[in-house]
Amino acid sequence: MRDFVIGAIGLVLTACWTGSSSAASGTVEHGHGSRRNVVMIVSDDHGLQLGCYGETIIKTPHLDALAAEGTRFANAFCVTASCSPSRSTILTGRFGHATGQYGLAHSYHNFRAMPKQTSLPKLLNEDGVRTAIIGKFHVLPEEMYPFETLPGNARNPVAMADACRKFLAECVESQTPFFLYFCTIDPHRSGDVNESLPERPNRFGNIEGGHKGVVETGYDPDKMVVPPWLPNTPESRAEWAEYAQSVSRVDQGVGRLIEILRQTGAWDNTLVIYLSDNGPAFPGAKTTLYEPGMKLPCIVRDPAAKSTGVVNEGLISWVDLAPTVLEAMGGLTEERAKGFHGRSFLSLVGCDDPQGRDVVYGSHTFHEVTMYFPMRAVREPRFKLIWNLAAPLPFPFASDLYNSATWQAALKAGPDSPYGVRTVAQTMGPRPSFELYDLQTDPLEQRNLADDPAYQQELKRLQDKLRAFQKRTNDPWILKWERE
Template sequence: MRMDRRQLLQLLALSGAGAATARGFSAPVRKRPPNIVVILSDDVGYGDVGCYGANDVKTPHIDELAKDGLRFTNAHCDAATCTPSRYALLTGSYAWRRDGIQVLPGDAKLLIHPDQPTIASILKKAGYRTGLVGKWHIGLGSGTIDWNTAIEPGPCEVGFDEAFFFAATADRVPTVYIHDHNVVGLDPTDPIKVSYRAKIGNEPTGKENPDLLKMKLSEGHDGTIVDGVSRIGFMTGGKSARWTDENMAATFTDKAVQFIETNRDQPFFLYFTPSDIHVPRMPNEQFANQNTCGIRCDVLNELDWSVGRIIDKLKSLHLEEDTIVIFSSDNGPVVNDGYDDGADHHTDSHPPAGPWRGGKYTITEGGTRIPFIVRWKGNVKPGVSDALISQLDLTASLSELAGTRVPQSAAGDSQNVLPALLGRSKIGRQSLVEEAQCLALIEGDWKLIDRAQRPGTTPQPKGRYIPDTILGDAPRETPPQSAIELYNLKADPHEMHNVADQHPEIVTRMKRKLADIRSRQPH
């Protein structure tokens, strides 16, 4: 049964006292809304962590979140690639509504207009201190970026009080950190220049100087070499500001922990977006070569360590019952994504998408069915939920949790599923749309893939390699693609048997609904 807003707020206000009383002592009524920590990992698949079935890699800290919280089995990101997925999570709007949202280069302009509400800006207006730590990849500036001066607009213009991040991905230039508006550690006598069109300067590249690489290439990624790894794109200058890949996890995690420590006495929203386990996979030496399932599992250990440090900081500050923690991933897994690191030799023992077919870049469930865990000690009863939810819903749901509302003109695709997130209801949303080269609609057990429905222009990035085969435990063949595909995910979770011809009435109804959703103007 769904609760109305008054009932829900009463429940939240009394939850701390109720949990304490159940343990035999009284506690004051909650005087402020809960802190919110969203941990968005990169390229982590449904089957990549222990609590979702991984056996060959240990992820004790993520598993602890699941043990103490609610683990969702039917949670989805918006898209099977990172930029549209992250845009949708922050704005509560399907990325495919905007033409041209694709995997961005490192010098792309900001996709979110400063006037467009985001989770961060809504929570900031509700009195939260808001912070971003980690990967951004939604663009910066309003045109050509000068990396040697203040870079804006960026995260601080769309709702974040503090931001420590890099512009795109670890395999793209520029390979530098940015604090709020400025490159960290930049020597003004060594200015940065970046190009995604042609080589600039005289620095070695992966294409011209493969002998200098400490990680071999498989496809693409043959631009400027930084820290022994060649990247997508070209850059010169900024040598004092360039990161060391093996220290990146510690750098970001230190900043995230510092944000929690600094803001412990006020409501805070931390959007922690570690680079792990995106390529190039360069784990710190304490995690390297530790797993029989290879380097992807090594960086999974590193990610789990980062999550553990967040949990430990909340524990040490006695904030566990005052903080809701959400762990998820921006899209499904990818194995060989431009670097020959041997990860593709281990998918038999460690299927990263778990039982689903495909992964990053694919419209099959492995592309958008992702791990999603909600933990709020004393307020969310531990368990497992099969409620259908989307990361889109965080905007409306977390706004409700904070005691505020989404502006009427914003986040039109986000639904308030807070009762499901808190385990008070088994029902989430009724349907959702997935994006990867085309659009798909999920409604109940049914999934319709309409390959004629294109989400603007979303070409696959150079350096991408993942066959549309099984990365889980199903047969390794791929069924032929059709213009219209219909699958019953309960009976056929691997999407192997297209039953569109057997159920024309369901196809007609779902095509009509998909067209209706696409035609809406939510803002």
Template sequence: MPKPNILLAIADDLAWPHLSAYGSKMVSTPAADRVACEGTLFTNCYTTAPSCTASRASLLTGRFPWRLEEGFQLWGLLPQKYVVYPDLLEAAGYFIGKTFKGWGPGSVEASGRTRNPAGPAFNRHTCTPLTSCMSTNDYTANFADFLSQKPASAPFCFWYGAKEPHRAYEAGSGVRHGKELSQAEVPAYLPDTPEVRSDLLDYALEIERFDRDLGAMLKILEERGELDNTIVIVTGDNGLPFPRAKANLYQNGCHVPLAIRWGTHIPPNRTITDFISFIDLAPTLLEAAGVDSSPLRSDGRSFLNILTSEASGRVDPTRSSVQTGRERHGYCRPHNLGNPMRSLVTDHFLYIHNFTPERPIHDCDLSPTRTLIESWQTNPYMEPYYDLCFGTRPAEELYLATDGPDCIRNVASDPTYAALLSSCREQLNTLLTIQEDPRILNGGSVFECAPYYGRVTKIDLPPLPSAVTNLPILPLNQEA
């Protein structure tokens, strides 16, 4: 049997449930829906971090970001010693490549690498996009260029890394291209205003650009007779670029779409509720390709058995939880400090531990929604939204799944849930200790001191009271 091709389509800042396959009414994504219908749709896929660099690093290496040293940080590096699955596929005879955004943002050179970990770039072809803020990269033409250079006998692995729906957006573009404000799906943590609705529709329009190129790529593969021997993966790297979503450990920060198609190898039209983490993708793809995944030293495990089974719903009872975390997302605090958090997610709850609750939350993309909330923060209507999005967080947060996905009611201080809170704290502490998370072992000095290779916005800096490595860190097992 020939080795399968691999097409990974990863949108930048695409959150669950913003594919029409999940029932979202503000987007139309026929290509992603086709992948789901002719393959498998996952309802509980989570990235390991709500930040591009760390999320993509986990996908490529199969490792938790807190086990990647400087690889955990936005605009950081991914040390060369950490093996990535495209390199293993290439060594096994695969022709590999990527277009637009692979691993990153960060410094490939400082990582000790000669190319992006996702593969060689195919970015030669450009186009005139639908709006002024969409990428001029002709993703489809660059995929065709990649295929034209592939040796006839070689299987391929291609990373389609769209810019969309990452900001910036052309304000009002969603409405101008036919969407109606009534279609916008406004989460409870954002004010329901025309400005916010319009911003959400701009986001939705960008998702549709990603989907159109995906559809064109599927058509190319179909015409070449290669579609049914291609594993097609559709996902996003983290949550939507709105306050209290991306760069946060709430559901809309880490919960991402996942649909996978592989011809007759995957029974069609199934929905799977097993918890899948980004650390599971690399070992799954390598197993499907018949390539040894042991060089990854992955924290994840293959779910190929789930993909190829006939079952729907919860297939593997042991896949009942995932972990997520974050450190520094942007240069927005004095001395380039992060805002370290870790979480545990199950069917029943989301538990978050904030290690430095005194540090402000400002890791949020600029947007009309952010501007609206910040400009009117003292307004009686807007003040609760400002507190939710930008207020400091308590050391512990606990949200019940029965309250919905928006994570508004924190029950961590409610005595009714004291036993559950204690159990969550103990479970997470045990897992992170086993995983040798530096944040647990030594206060996370490797994260606090990690270099930042992005553009630095000037911040007025007060003097540090002590060395960064001696900053007070709230231990995970300390009662909050």
């Protein structure tokens, strides 16, 4: 199966294609009446903790309702579990190793994409689409992403939604197609101290600007069930409770935004995408290419889709998002498609056929500027290979993860103490050059098969696939196959 197809996008009929060409694909007619508007909601550090993904404690009724009206992708992946490079991929459809957005953009980290590259807002602006961002931006250079900026407190998703009302109403009134990039900071760890729990620093909750309009759900740390990749300790449960609270804030913001889309008359012609930039901000997830860091929620509600409440098992990647949005808005030409590393998955919305979506790739190089630890990964439905290109180095920890109460308690317990499904020492590294996992029998990635004689054929096959991917996407780190 080819990893991605570049062809006459929008002219291929699939088993799940429905409706007229302009309504179903958005690629034939270019009048404003034939396009969908698009709202892309990107939360910060949110894993698969939603009711529609099987979560039983954290309350996400609005996101669950969105999934009931749309398509839930069961196998959706970021390409790197780090904020800036992940967001750059979302907005360019290209891997960070090719754009130059290798790590965090803010402060002294100062990673930025190379000059003279295009982006989703640039292309949409060329098509007469009004593009706006509210909330977290976190990519550079700013001129590469020519959004109209809407003011709003990114720690209050409900207030963010209210701040979008004027923009949405204006677009509907003027019949101008719009792309709204709605980016919360929740549930990102804030690094601030929650005064209600002064003995536990580096909390998720952040009172910046307050949470006016948000109904605090209230989660009892003693009743929290942490995922198996986290230690079941009082510190971990307390932090997980605050993470749960911030997830519920995001959910309420999504609910308010949908309400405003309905009130302004935009809902019936607007495609809504919900996703996260990377997994939760805990050691074992964020900044890793393990499943908790990469495997994320993706819910898409398309008014042109024939079926609702659909679950699609196809593997999709964040490099696919930009071409998907372009196709929905009528702007994905064959020439533009050649500029992306991904391909549109619009035909999968409202469809349970994975249509050959059987591989995604990961590419991580930095998080903070001091955290050089390049990793590349290839992930199929059954097997996953991670290549740690700097394997002799200790695995570097993000400052907020290292300082968290969860990790500090784990360090005090000692290197041989359990940290979820691994030990503290295993979580810290060093790591082997190659990690091969059979996700069918080992979904928690506990048993590395790279040195197992029975799996050498799989190892070689995936290594060849990874190297071909690097060549295809102009990865400078392909040189590591030959020399240091």
